[in-house]
Amino acid sequence: MTxxxxxxxxxxxxxxxxxxxxxxxxxxxxxxxxxxxxxxxxNIPKFKALSYAWGNAQDRVRIHxxxxxxxxxxxxxxxxxTRSLAEALRHLRKKRQSMVxxxxxxxxxxxxxxxxxxxxxxMPDIFTLAKNVIxxxxxxxxxxxxxxxxxxxxxxxxTVDYDRTEFxxxxxxxFYSRDLDLSPEQRHSITTLLSRxxxxxxxxxxxxxxxxxxxxxxxxxxRISSVDLGNAIFYLYSLGRYWNTMEKIxxxxxxxxxxxxxxxxxxxxSMLILTKLRQCSDERDKVYAVLSMLPETEKADIHPxxxxxxxxxxxxxxxxxxxxxxxxxxxxxxxVKDRVLDDLPSWVPDWSTNTVAITTYLSHADxxxxxxxxxTSQGVLTVTGVCTTVAHEVKKDIPRIVPExxxxxxxxxxxxxxxxxxxxxxxxxxxxxxxxCLTLCVGTFAEKYIPPLKECPSLKELNDYHTCLxxxxxxxxxxxxxxxxxxxxxIRYINSMIKGKVLFITxxxxxxxxxxxxxxxxxxCVILGCRYPLVLRPSNNSSHEVVGECYIDGIMDGEALLGxxxxxxxxxxxxFPELHNQYVVVFDSETxxxxxxxxxxxxxxAGWRIGNHKNDYAYNRFVNDMTGxxxxxxxxxxPEALKARGVDLREFRLV
Numbered sequence: 001m002t003x004x005x006x007x008x009x010x011x012x013x014x015x016x017x018x019x020x021x022x023x024x025x026x027x028x029x030x031x032x033x034x035x036x037x038x039x040x041x042x043n044i045p046k047f048k049a050l051s052y053a054w055g056n057a058q059d060r061v062r063i064h065x066x067x068x069x070x071x072x073x074x075x076x077x078x079x080x081x082t083r084s085l086a087e088a089l090r091h092l093r094k095k096r097q098s099m100v101x102x103x104x105x106x107x108x109x110x111x112x113x114x115x116x117x118x119x120x121x122x123m124p125d126i127f128t129l130a131k132n133v134i135x136x137x138x139x140x141x142x143x144x145x146x147x148x149x150x151x152x153x154x155x156x157x158x159t160v161d162y163d164r165t166e167f168x169x170x171x172x173x174x175f176y177s178r179d180l181d182l183s184p185e186q187r188h189s190i191t192t193l194l195s196r197x198x199x200x201x202x203x204x205x206x207x208x209x210x211x212x213x214x215x216x217x218x219x220x221x222x223r224i225s226s227v228d229l230g231n232a233i234f235y236l237y238s239l240g241r242y243w244n245t246m247e248k249i250x251x252x253x254x255x256x257x258x259x260x261x262x263x264x265x266x267x268x269x270s271m272l273i274l275t276k277l278r279q280c281s282d283e284r285d286k287v288y289a290v291l292s293m294l295p296e297t298e299k300a301d302i303h304p305x306x307x308x309x310x311x312x313x314x315x316x317x318x319x320x321x322x323x324x325x326x327x328x329x330x331x332x333x334x335x336v337k338d339r340v341l342d343d344l345p346s347w348v349p350d351w352s353t354n355t356v357a358i359t360t361y362l363s364h365a366d367x368x369x370x371x372x373x374x375x376t377s378q379g380v381l382t383v384t385g386v387c388t389t390v391a392h393e394v395k396k397d398i399p400r401i402v403p404e405x406x407x408x409x410x411x412x413x414x415x416x417x418x419x420x421x422x423x424x425x426x427x428x429x430x431x432x433x434x435x436x437c438l439t440l441c442v443g444t445f446a447e448k449y450i451p452p453l454k455e456c457p458s459l460k461e462l463n464d465y466h467t468c469l470x471x472x473x474x475x476x477x478x479x480x481x482x483x484x485x486x487x488x489x490x491i492r493y494i495n496s497m498i499k500g501k502v503l504f505i506t507x508x509x510x511x512x513x514x515x516x517x518x519x520x521x522x523x524x525c526v527i528l529g530c531r532y533p534l535v536l537r538p539s540n541n542s543s544h545e546v547v548g549e550c551y552i553d554g555i556m557d558g559e560a561l562l563g564x565x566x567x568x569x570x571x572x573x574x575x576f577p578e579l580h581n582q583y584v585v586v587f588d589s590e591t592x593x594x595x596x597x598x599x600x601x602x603x604x605x606a607g608w609r610i611g612n613h614k615n616d617y618a619y620n621r622f623v624n625d626m627t628g629x630x631x632x633x634x635x636x637x638x639p640e641a642l643k644a645r646g647v648d649l650r651e652f653r654l655v
Contacts, residue, residue, distance in 0.1 A: 515550065
């Protein structure tokens with residue numbers, strides 16, 4: 001049988017391919033027809049879009065592409081597809097009726113790189129205009145039918161508010177109970193189902209986000225709607241009853257569903273972080289698969305191009321963000337450790353690796369300055385910033401996790417305290433312990449957010465934790481304090497923050513958390529356009545390598561540029577629900593008031609004023625009446641203004 005040859009699409013006319021799955025018995029050869037049609041808002045053919053996991057690309061099954069409508073005896077050509085897709089088609093096929101689908105693996109000529117790139121851009125239309133979207137989870141094995149029955153029982157009676165992360169249960173529900181008891185077999189079935197490849201697949205995110213309809217999710221011959229599945233996962237996670245046995249898988253399922261639902265105006269950065277742990281067969285899709293969910297201002301000049309290497313794609317988005325938004329925020333995700341792509345410059349994040357730990361915490365080290373950088377040769381990016389200090393002692397020999405056992409936890413904290421030389425009962429040592437606890441929590445506590453972020457420990461919980469530990473440590477008591485719920489909350493938060501990090505002390509005595517690859521002599525720098533301090537390593541020819549982002553006490557609030565904030569003032573992240581966004585503001589704890597103006601800054605330069613705009617209660621824009629410039633960047637923080645204040649700005653040549 002001859003191999004099928006694709007007829008080229010007329011991309012300008014808006015053409016796509018659709019496949020017709022011809023009817024037949026379950027075990028009969030798979031036969032399809034392919035036809036080209038125009039897809040537009042004015043011309044919407046009836047078809048279903050299939051969301052599925054490709055499976056092993058090397059494990060192929062041959063299907064028949066029939067030349068026109070007909071039966072198996074008609075002239076046909078062979079097309080190889082993955083076994084995973086073949087299983088889906090067998091389960092979806094009807095005995096007596098054809099079905100029309102759009103399936104990327106078949107409807108896109110995978111050997112045509114230009115077509116692949118163009119069809120990626122059509123996926124928003126395809127999944128939005130499809131009559132139905134079907135998600136194939138895989139064949140019914142490992143007792144997954146049990147999980148599907150549980151989800152179908154719970155899901156329809158639960159309503160979830162993803163904005164408030166709350167749920168309501170129908171009062172007439174027959175299952176509802178805070179003491180809902182799942183057997184070990186049921187828990188195993190749920191864990192097995194939620195561990196399937198579909199839930200890890202990167203392209204699923206846009207397929208779920210783009211469709212406005214309920215997705216029909218199929219496992220074998222069992223079905224459930226995406227809404228009911230999400231409701232059931234949310235409900236089981238919220239119970240907290242099964243955290244010891246299913247916590248990880250339920251948490252991941254809940255978190256991903258909530259994040260997908262919660263994003264209103266996603267940025268390229270936020271979508272790359274959200275999808276970082278998801279799987280795809282082509283590294284370039286780490287970027288291309290999220291484009292359809294971004295507003296046009298975020299896409300800028302990024303176009304799917306499968307003739308370009310993954311390394312170039314990743315480097316180009318750093319430069320694209322700088323050119324379009326004057327930001328270098330992407331630098332915080334770069335790391336010299338755990339890189340898969342060998343030809344990446346150190347300043348380019350390797351989005352193809354899933355091993356880099358990314359923590360979310362509040363940092364304002366650069367005060368949202370405009371980035372100043374240029375690239376004159378491939379692989380080199382010259383940036384502007386200030387070197388604040390140098391790594392002196394890197395504590396790589398101390399534990400990287402605080403156990404949830406009172407004795408073991410106390411021993412680890414003792415190790416931490418010893419590493420920063422807390423030996424005697426004195427006020428200065430208590431202050432060191434306070435600094436240690438803040439550092440382990442990367443300076444983030446609930447009150448750093450308005451309203452307070454319940455996932456973070458409160459400042460009181462942090463203070464109680466370190467005070468209690470210090471009393472035990474200084475008195476050398478044989479029995480450490482009990483681990484109450486608030487203590488466990490602090491420990492769990494610390495563990496989530498210090499993953500992939502090590503404690504270090506700088507030459508000027510500051511304490512910080514840095515990437516595991518940090519060594520003595522590395523520089524701690526604040527780069528204009530990047531909110532997070534970076535560890536840079538001096539290299540050959542006056543160049544520097546990016547080791548990674550870091551937290552260091554005393555420079556996270558712009559102290560390297562403007563000095564310390566006045567007493568009782570701190571930066572907080574305020575949520576503005578009506579804007580579906582959060583903005584950093586200045587909070588005066590003495591007067592309990594929020595300000596947009598940094599008290600360390602003087603008056604605006606001549607000709608400049610704070611502009612009026614509809615969201616001026618949330619953030620400032622600056623207008624120059626002489627030039628007409630309207631910008632979100634404060635002119636008092638431009639390089640020349642900072643140099644006039646005595647800031648020792650310099651250029652760093654990153655390689």
